[in-house]
Each structure stands twice: as C-alpha cells, then as structure tokens.
Amino acid sequence: MDSMNKGQKQEQAxxxxxxxxxxxxxxxxxxxxxxxxxxxxxxxxxxxxxxxHLIRNFDETIQFEDVLQLAGQNQDISTAERGFQxxxxxxxxxAKQRFSPYFGRLDYQYQGxxxxxxxxxxxxxxxxxxxxLVVDWRAPxxxxxxxxxxxxxxFEPPSGRRDVDITLKRQLKIEDGRLLxxxxxxxxxxxxxLGSVLAQNTEHTLRIIxxxxxxxxxAAIRCATNQSCLIYGLAGSGKTSVGLHRxxxxxxxxxxxxxxxxxxxxxxxxxxQSYISAILPDLGEKPAESTVFHHLLQExxxxxxxxxxxxxxxxxxxxxxxxxxxxxxxxxxxPAFLDGCAACFSNFAYTIPELxxxxxxxxxxxxxxxxxxxxxxxxxxxxxxxxxQIVREAVEDFFRENEARIKQDIDGESQVFLSDKEAAFLYRxxxxxxxxxxxxEIARLNxxxxxxxxxxxxxxxxxxxxxxxxxxxxxxxxxxxxKLRYEDALYYLYIRCLMGAVPARxxxxxxLIDEAQDYNPLQLRIIRLLHPKSKYTILADGFQAxxxxxxxxxxxxxxxxxxxxxxxxxxDTCYRSxxxxxxxxxxxxxxxxxQLDQEYSYFERCTxxxxxxxxxxxxxxxxxxxxxxxGCDSVAIITSDWEQARQVKGYxxxxxxxxxxxxSRLESGVVILPLVLAKGLEFDGVILLHMAGTPRxxxxxxxxxGCTRALHQLCLLEAQELPSPLADCAPYVETIRLENMEPExxxxxxx
Numbered sequence: 001m002d003s004m005n006k007g008q009k010q011e012q013a014x015x016x017x018x019x020x021x022x023x024x025x026x027x028x029x030x031x032x033x034x035x036x037x038x039x040x041x042x043x044x045x046x047x048x049x050x051x052x053h054l055i056r057n058f059d060e061t062i063q064f065e066d067v068l069q070l071a072g073q074n075q076d077i078s079t080a081e082r083g084f085q086x087x088x089x090x091x092x093x094x095a096k097q098r099f100s101p102y103f104g105r106l107d108y109q110y111q112g113x114x115x116x117x118x119x120x121x122x123x124x125x126x127x128x129x130x131x132x133l134v135v136d137w138r139a140p141x142x143x144x145x146x147x148x149x150x151x152x153x154x155f156e157p158p159s160g161r162r163d164v165d166i167t168l169k170r171q172l173k174i175e176d177g178r179l180l181x182x183x184x185x186x187x188x189x190x191x192x193x194l195g196s197v198l199a200q201n202t203e204h205t206l207r208i209i210x211x212x213x214x215x216x217x218x219a220a221i222r223c224a225t226n227q228s229c230l231i232y233g234l235a236g237s238g239k240t241s242v243g244l245h246r247x248x249x250x251x252x253x254x255x256x257x258x259x260x261x262x263x264x265x266x267x268x269x270x271x272x273q274s275y276i277s278a279i280l281p282d283l284g285e286k287p288a289e290s291t292v293f294h295h296l297l298q299e300x301x302x303x304x305x306x307x308x309x310x311x312x313x314x315x316x317x318x319x320x321x322x323x324x325x326x327x328x329x330x331x332x333x334x335p336a337f338l339d340g341c342a343a344c345f346s347n348f349a350y351t352i353p354e355l356x357x358x359x360x361x362x363x364x365x366x367x368x369x370x371x372x373x374x375x376x377x378x379x380x381x382x383x384x385x386x387x388x389q390i391v392r393e394a395v396e397d398f399f400r401e402n403e404a405r406i407k408q409d410i411d412g413e414s415q416v417f418l419s420d421k422e423a424a425f426l427y428r429x430x431x432x433x434x435x436x437x438x439x440x441e442i443a444r445l446n447x448x449x450x451x452x453x454x455x456x457x458x459x460x461x462x463x464x465x466x467x468x469x470x471x472x473x474x475x476x477x478x479x480x481x482x483k484l485r486y487e488d489a490l491y492y493l494y495i496r497c498l499m500g501a502v503p504a505r506x507x508x509x510x511x512l513i514d515e516a517q518d519y520n521p522l523q524l525r526i527i528r529l530l531h532p533k534s535k536y537t538i539l540a541d542g543f544q545a546x547x548x549x550x551x552x553x554x555x556x557x558x559x560x561x562x563x564x565x566x567x568x569x570x571x572d573t574c575y576r577s578x579x580x581x582x583x584x585x586x587x588x589x590x591x592x593x594x595q596l597d598q599e600y601s602y603f604e605r606c607t608x609x610x611x612x613x614x615x616x617x618x619x620x621x622x623x624x625x626x627x628x629x630x631g632c633d634s635v636a637i638i639t640s641d642w643e644q645a646r647q648v649k650g651y652x653x654x655x656x657x658x659x660x661x662x663x664s665r666l667e668s669g670v671v672i673l674p675l676v677l678a679k680g681l682e683f684d685g686v687i688l689l690h691m692a693g694t695p696r697x698x699x700x701x702x703x704x705x706g707c708t709r710a711l712h713q714l715c716l717l718e719a720q721e722l723p724s725p726l727a728d729c730a731p732y733v734e735t736i737r738l739e740n741m742e743p744e745x746x747x748x749x750x751x
Contacts, residue, residue, distance in 0.1 A: 018101050018133050029091045036084040093122045100174045102134045103211035104145050107168035119145050122284050137210045138252040146218035149185050201633040201684045205278045209241045220569045221246045228536040229567040230558050235708030236576025239539040243512050244279040246537050251285050260286035262509040269662035272680045306483045313486035317547050328471035329487045333520045335560050341457050345380035345498040350387050351445045363394040381500025399431045451479045454495045490522045497529040506533045516540040518551050524561035543589050544705050574602040580609045581714050584732040588704040610714040612733040618717050619651045625715050632684035637672045638706050639689050648672045678709050686710035693718045
C-alpha cells in the first residue's frame with residue numbers, strides 16, 4: 001500500500017509538471033497566433049496593394065517580372081496561411097491535452113539504461129529541456145504498451161529493432177486534469193479500466209479508443225502500411241474504430257507520402273458517415289474525404305441517368321430472390337463474368353473495314369494487325385488510341401504519297417478556278433473528313449460505345465453459358481430509359497471504367513471501406529479501377545451482410561478483388577455488448593458457424609438478460625419498455641422495415657425521433673429506425689420490434705444484427721411466443737408476458 005501511495009504521489013507530481021508546461025506552452029501559442037494573424041493580413045494587403053499596380057490595361061503588355069512578383073506574393077500568402085493553420089492545430093491539440101494529457105506509462109531497460117515514457121493521444125515535447133514529456137500513441141516505442149506485459153518486449157524505430165525488458169506497465173485515468181485511477185498491468189484490477197470504459201453510455205459519434213486498444217486490435221492498426229488489409233470480426237469487435245485508428249497511424253508514419261486529402265472513407269449511408277466523421281480530427285489529423293458509395297455511383301454515371309435508390313434495391317431483393325432479375329444479377333456480380341469483361345478490353349480484337357480511296361487500298365485488316373502487334377498497351381483507352389493512331393497514320397501516309405493526284409481530283413470536281421492556297425485547304429479538309437469517316441466506321445463496326453458493349457458482353461456470356469438471353473434484351477431496353485436499376489448502373493459504370501470513359505483518381509492513396517460485407521464484387525472492382533494507386537483498409541463481418549444474394553460472401557472474393565497479397569487480420573474478441581447479450585448473439589449464429597466458440601470470444605461484462613416480451617398490443621407496450629430503459633442515454637427502436645418505423649413514429653409522436661432517411665443524422669435520446677439503417681451503430685438500449693416472429697430464411701442473421709446494436713439492455717417485443725426455429729435461444733432470454741399496459745413497475749408484470 002505504501003508503494004502504491006508513493007507511486008500515486010509520483011504520478012501526481014509528474015501530472016502537475018506536464019500541466020504546468022501545457023499552460024505555459026498554450027500561452028506562447030496564443031501570443032504567436034496574433035503575430036501569425038497579423039503576418040497573414042499584411043501579406044494579403046501587400047498583394048492587394050501591389051497587385052493593383054501590376055494589373056494592366058488590355059492594350060498593355062504584361063511584363064515577365066510582374067508575373068514573378070505576383071507569384072512571389074502568392075507564395076508569401078501560402079506560407080503565412082500554413083503557419084497560421086499549424087499554430088491553430090497545435091492550440092487545439094494542447095487544449096485537448098490539458099484535460100487528459102496521457103493514459104499510460106511504460107518503464108523499460110535497454111542496454112543497461114532505464115527509460116520511462118508516458119503515452120497519450122499526441123506527443124508533447126519540452127523544447128527548452130529537449131525532453132519528450134508525452135509520446136504519441138502511434139510512435140514505435142508506444143507500441144509496446146499495447147503488445148506486451150511486464151517482461152521481454154521490443155519495438156522497432158527507424159534505426160532498427162530494440163529488444164528491451166519492460167519493468168512497469170501502468171494504466172492511468174485522468175479527467176479534467178485530475179488523476180482518478182492508476183493500475184499496473186500485474187494488478188488483478190487492471191481490466192477494470194477497460195470494463196469501466198465499456199460500461200459507459202454511448203455517444204452519437206464513434207469514440208477514440210487509444211486508451212483501451214487491445215493486443216489484436218493493435219496488431220491490425222499497426223500492420224504494414226504499404227499493403228491492403230482485410231480486418232474482419234464479429235459485431236462489437238471494434239472493426240470500425242480500429243480501421244479509423246489505422247488511418248491515423250498510416251498518416252502519422254507516411255507524412256511525406258500521403259496526406260489526409262489523399263484518403264477516402266466509403267460508408268454505406270449518411271448516418272454511418274456522420275457517426276464516424278469526428279475520429280480523425282479527434283486524433284489530431286485533418287478530416288479525410290468521406291462519401292457514400294451510392295453518391296459516387298450517381299455522380300459517375302452522370303446526369304443522363306437516375307440510379308435506383310440503394311435501399312429500394314435491397315427491398316426489391318427480399319421478396320423474390322428467385323426472380324429473373326436476381327438471376328441475371330448473379331451473372332453481373334459473377335467474378336468469372338467480370339474477369340471476362342476485363343479480359344475482352346485488355347486484348348480487344350478490332351475489326352477494321354477495308355479502307356479505300358477511289359479503289360486504291362488505304363488500310364486492310366492484315367496491314368492493321370501487323371502494325372498492331374508491334375506495340376503493347378496497358379489499358380483499353382491506350383489500345384483504342386493506338387488503333388486510331390494506326391488509322392490516322394495510314395490515311396495520312398496515303399494522302400501524302402498521292403497528294404498530287406488527290407489535289408487534281410479536287411480541282412477537277414470544282415466548278416471554279418482554285419488557287420494553290422485554296423487547293424491545299426480543300427486537300428487538308430478532305431484528308432480530315434476521310435479520317436473522321438474511317439474512325440466512325442471502325443467505332444460502329446466494333447460497337448465502341450459503352451452501352452453497346454455492355455449489352456453485347458452480357459448477351460455473349462449468357463449465350464455461351466446456355467442461359468436465357470432475355471437478360472441482355474432487358475438491359476438494352478433499360479439503357480434507353482432515364483432511370484437505371486441499381487445493378488445495371490453498376491454494370492454500365494464498370495464497362496465505362498474498362499473503356500476509359502471515366503477518369504481514374506490516382507491522387508487517392510488509401511481507402512477505408514466500412515461494412516465491406518455489404519458490397520458486391522462489381523462494386524469492389526469499380527473501386528479498384530477508379531483508384532489505381534490506392535491501398536485499402538477493408539472492414540467486414542460476413543454475418544452482418546444485408547442480403548447474401550447481393551454482397552460479398554467470402555474472404556476469397558475479397559482476395560479476388562484486392563489481390564492475393566491482401567493481409568487478413570481477425571479481431572476475435574467482442575467488446576460492445578454485455579455478456580448476456582453476446583451469449584444470445586453467439587447462439588443465433590452458432591448453428592451456421594459451429595466453430596464459433598473456438599475462434600471468437602467476448603469480454604465479460606455482466607448486466608441483465610435480454611428480455612423477450614410478449615404482448616398482444618406491442619405498440620402500447622413500447623412506452624412501458626422505454627420507461628424500463630433506466631440509465632440509457634440512447635435507445636433505439638429497431639423495426640423490420642420502413643413502414644413499421646413510420647407506424648411506431650405515428651404512435652409515439654414527439655417521444656421519439658424517426659430516422660426516415662439514409663442521410664439522417666444520429667441523435668441522442670430515443671430513435672426509431674429500420675434494421676438496414678442500424679448497421680454499424682450502437683445504443684445503450686435496444687428494442688427489436690416484430691423481428692423474431694417473421695418467418696424468413698435469414699431470420700437468425702437479422703436478429704444477430706439487431707441484438708448486437710445494444711450495449712447494456714435489449715428487449716425483443718413480439719405478439720407471440722418465441723417461434724420454434726428460435727427454441728434453442730430460450731435459455732438466453734427472460735420471457736415476460738404483458739396482459740395489460742397498467743402495471744406500476746416492470747417487476748409487477750406477470751412472468
């Protein structure tokens with residue numbers, strides 16, 4: 001106890017030292033802010049004052065020296081702006097550090113010398129003493145805090161690996177500048193900090209987890225930054241948090257190679273987008289570009305078409321999975337078909353008409369192919385440009401060799417006398433007209449237009465595989481309308497990308513794909529084509545796929561899409577939900593995945609059993625259930641579909657907020673939303689309405705998805721008993737029958 005008290009006094013003294021330096025440093029930064037602001041204003045004023053004198057009338061010549069002067073002044077402004085922005089960023093970081101400057105301490109021995117580091121969200125250096133007061137959690141030495149306990153360890157700075165002996169690993173809880181708790185890693189109470197973090201109520205945005213990163217999460221965050229990585233695991237294993245922390249880690253370690261502006265985050269909807277938007281800024285990085293794939297699809301397809309809404313497309317998939325539309329979609333999403341399309345364009349066989357000028361041969365298929373074989377190319381766009389070049393050169397060679405005769409023909413066709421200049425002009429025009437006509441004919445013969453190629457390739461594939469070719473006819477008719485079905489919009493965009501009709505975005509160097517199990521192979525292939533220089537962080541849980549018919553169902557498909565070198569890291573522990581909720585969730589998918597218990601586990605945090613509430617009038621029962629969600633800051637009423645969500649809103653009125661659109665913003669309090677919008681979100685309490693009693697093939701997966709949205713409390717509200725397909729789940733729920741809506745408390749409800 002004396003040693004603990006002594007350690008606490010030491011920690012308090014160090015905290016006071018850090019806080020004192022932060023207060024002093026912030027004072028200097030605020031003073032510097034005013035200086036930098038004045039410098040920026042002066043640079044702008046100088047450019048305005050001087051620039052007015054350099055702007056000349058239209059009849060005056062701009063001097064080269066003027067251009068140089070303007071460029072120099074513009075550079076001065078850019079430098080001043082960068083200095084001011086950097087100062088602002090440092091103020092924001094240190095202001096945040098004052099509340100909780102660090103969360104961990106690590107002592108280690110290296111080559112006989114003792115070292116102590118404190119680990120926090122940002123580094124803090126005392127410049128005058130050249131002392132590092134706090135180490136950034138992404139620094140190489142900080143990795144030991146997450147990877148090792150007391151004993152042997154190592155870290156790898158740029159100079160090479162260092163093997164060390166860790167003598168102390170201490171977790172600290174500091175809030176509002178006060179030291180609240182400290183636990184050593186060899187203490188039986190060490191996991192209490194993690195437990196206390198998990199027991200907290202959720203917020204309406206995803207939280208940073210640097211103080212509670214676990215070993216397997218740390219391995220995923222710090223895996224090779226120059227490779228693409230698939231991070232997979234069950235609901236609540238921290239995939240999204242880990243993925244976003246990995247982005248911050250990549251930016252930290254690759255400052256010279258990649259900036260936040262070169263990072264793209266792909267979300268499924270605007271709700272998820274807003275939910276995760278604050279993570280990078282909270283970790284001290286600039287916000288990255290973030291978008292929803294559907295928005296990207298509509299933008300790239302262009303104004304010519306309106307694309308079917310993504311959620312309407314999913315809804316249409318549910319009632320008729322065996323319809324012709326879904327059968328043809330199976331072809332469009334088939335890796336074999338997509339590879340076949342790519343192969344067609346990478347080695348396109350051009351049909352060249354025999355080009356003649358007044359019976360004289362200009363270009364034949366044979367001559368074209370001889371020239372064609374001399375040159376390689378990397379894309380269809382390059383091959384098409386080569387084909388055009390061969391045609392153009394052949395025509396130009398022919399016209400040059402026969403210039404006199406062609407000019408004579410032109411002169412003979414003219415009704416008036418032509419000067420040499422006029423004859424030369426008409427000669428050049430005829431040559432260009434001949435080239436244009438030849439290229440148009442080649443384009444027509446080879447169907448070098450994305451719509452025609454899309455129909456042709458699909459029809460050819462269906463015919464070769466012995467399937468009904470009606471699918472290609474429907475696609476042809478669809479492409480003549482102003483609105484495209486979702487899968488046809490994807491396929492059409494894919495063909496346009498293969499043909500080089502959509503500009504690639506090589507500036508994007510890293511992409512995070514959240515909820516990647518809900519993407520189909522065609523979407524993943526489009527993303528790769530659009531971003532040829534990018535690496536990827538892919539986050540997925542196959543059990544949370546919205547519809548197996550329309551999504552990636554295996555790790556092999558991710559490897560097909562992103563290459564055999566794709567790293568795969570499993571997060572094998574679930575942290576979000578309580579133990580009781582996780583037991584039910586595991587039971588729901590164990591039938592499909594018998595080895596579940598051998599590969600996955602969950603953090604033990606006990607609250608209360610999920611409740612299966614039976615009431616003939618479920619809507620009136622909602623108010624009673626909401627009153628029982630004691631201590632929950634956020635509660636979600638999750639319904640099977642949009643119509644049910646609207647019915648609940650109509651009943652509850654102002655007591656709850658309806659998330660009626662994928663672009664809604666997540667708010668605290670009670671919210672109502674359909675299951676398709678709940679993906680990736682978490683709530684203190686969840687009520688699942690009419691989800692267990694609806695017979696469907698994917699019932700258990702849907703319940704798994706709904707149950708794992710809850711952190712602390714879960715209710716399943718139904719009008720009937722637990723159905724027989726879920727009989728094995730009965731031991732994991734507390735069944736409660738409500739006969740009327742008037743009990744004074746939950747405990748008075750009959751069991």
